[in-house]
Amino acid sequence: SGRVKPLHVKTPLIESHALSKLTGLKVWLKLENTQPVGTFKIRGIGNLSQKAVSNGCNHLVSSSGGNAGLAAAYAARKLNIAATIVVPETTPEFMRERLREEGATVEVCGKVWDEANKRSLEIAAQPGYTAVHPFDHPDIWEGHASMIEEIKEEMDAPDAVILSVGGGGLLCGAVEGLKRVGWGDVPVVAMETEGANCFSEAIKAGKVVRTESIKSIAKSLGSLSVVEQLLSYMKEHTIHSELVSDQQALSACYRFLDDQKMLVEPACGAALAAGYSNIFPKLQNKGKLPKLKTVVFIVCGGNAVSLKQLDIWKSELGMA
Numbered sequence: 001s002g003r004v005k006p007l008h009v010k011t012p013l014i015e016s017h018a019l020s021k022l023t024g025l026k027v028w029l030k031l032e033n034t035q036p037v038g039t040f041k042i043r044g045i046g047n048l049s050q051k052a053v054s055n056g057c058n059h060l061v062s063s064s065g066g067n068a069g070l071a072a073a074y075a076a077r078k079l080n081i082a083a084t085i086v087v088p089e090t091t092p093e094f095m096r097e098r099l100r101e102e103g104a105t106v107e108v109c110g111k112v113w114d115e116a117n118k119r120s121l122e123i124a125a126q127p128g129y130t131a132v133h134p135f136d137h138p139d140i141w142e143g144h145a146s147m148i149e150e151i152k153e154e155m156d157a158p159d160a161v162i163l164s165v166g167g168g169g170l171l172c173g174a175v176e177g178l179k180r181v182g183w184g185d186v187p188v189v190a191m192e193t194e195g196a197n198c199f200s201e202a203i204k205a206g207k208v209v210r211t212e213s214i215k216s217i218a219k220s221l222g223s224l225s226v227v228e229q230l231l232s233y234m235k236e237h238t239i240h241s242e243l244v245s246d247q248q249a250l251s252a253c254y255r256f257l258d259d260q261k262m263l264v265e266p267a268c269g270a271a272l273a274a275g276y277s278n279i280f281p282k283l284q285n286k287g288k289l290p291k292l293k294t295v296v297f298i299v300c301g302g303n304a305v306s307l308k309q310l311d312i313w314k315s316e317l318g319m320a
């Protein structure tokens with residue numbers, strides 16, 4: 001068939017004994033941390049890149065010094081085309097090195113993501129070049145939606161899906177996927193950390209607002225604003241925005257490491273903290289969620305973490 005083999009893999013959907021016991025629910029985990037290059041990003045970025053290549057693209061340009069940049073570098077390598085990743089000065093050396101190991105050219109530009117993004121758009125304004133946004137493009141949401149299609153193959157509709165929000169690409173993909181499989185009435189619980197809360201700010205303001213800076217260890221949730229598309233999705237799909245502290249996100253990473261033997265970023269810990277801090281009774285008492293039996297957590301993963309880094313964050317946050 002003409003179908004192009006996707007760059008992402010079908011990931012495991014496993015039951016979490018620890019989180020099921022702790023919450024009294026049937027808790028399922030969609031393990032996007034087991035994707036090539038460690039996060040769900042390759043679903044959407046792989047989709048966008050393959051479409052670009054079929055339209056003559058031979059050079060991807062990304063402005064993410066994080067997981068989206070790594071997904072773009074990986075996609076370029078698998079598609080045998082070039083990649084330039086423009087990263088802000090804040091991008092740690094190990095991530096710059098990891099991007100180069102995927103074969104990408106790394107250009108350091110700007111103090112913050114916005115400056116790197118501006119530079120990446122300049123570079124992408126050449127014939128054959130395609131700018132790969134970390135989260136704001138329909139091809140990215142379409143690609144991420146495959147996650148929900150895979151869940152549908154394995155289980156009946158859950159009572160809720162829990163995930164984390166940076167710029168909102170993962171959330172848009174999940175909403176699109178739920179609609180696509182006929183689960184449009186399954187609510188989404190969208191988690192952020194208090195210092196990276198552009199989605200909850202947008203809900204409060206009733207429009208997309210720019211938060212002035214990121215004050216959270218969950219740097220991968222560090223977008224200053226969410227995608228516009230989310231505000232229209234909110235009108236047609238039940239999405240609850242919840243916040244957790246950095247301490248709760250980090251504690252979730254430690255507990256997940258022990259419970260499931262897997263190490264994830266605080267950006268992922270923010271979603272898992274909904275379980276470890278068991279926010280469900282509060283949401284049910286507020287009438288925001290129905291009586292829950294079965295929920296699915298999107299384990300988004302992340303590369304910018306190590307056991308050593310967890311301990312550095314722990315002492316920075318003054319945790320015991």
Ligand SMILES: COC[C@H](NCc1c(COP(=O)(O)O)cnc(C)c1O)C(=O)O
Nearest residue numbers: 064066067068166167168169170220302
């Ligand atoms: C600054 O970073 C934005 C983006 N990370 C996004 C990201 C998210 C949030 O996904 P989003 O809501 O942006 O689609 C969650 N979990 C992990 C592990 C992530 O890396 C990036 O890699 O450039």
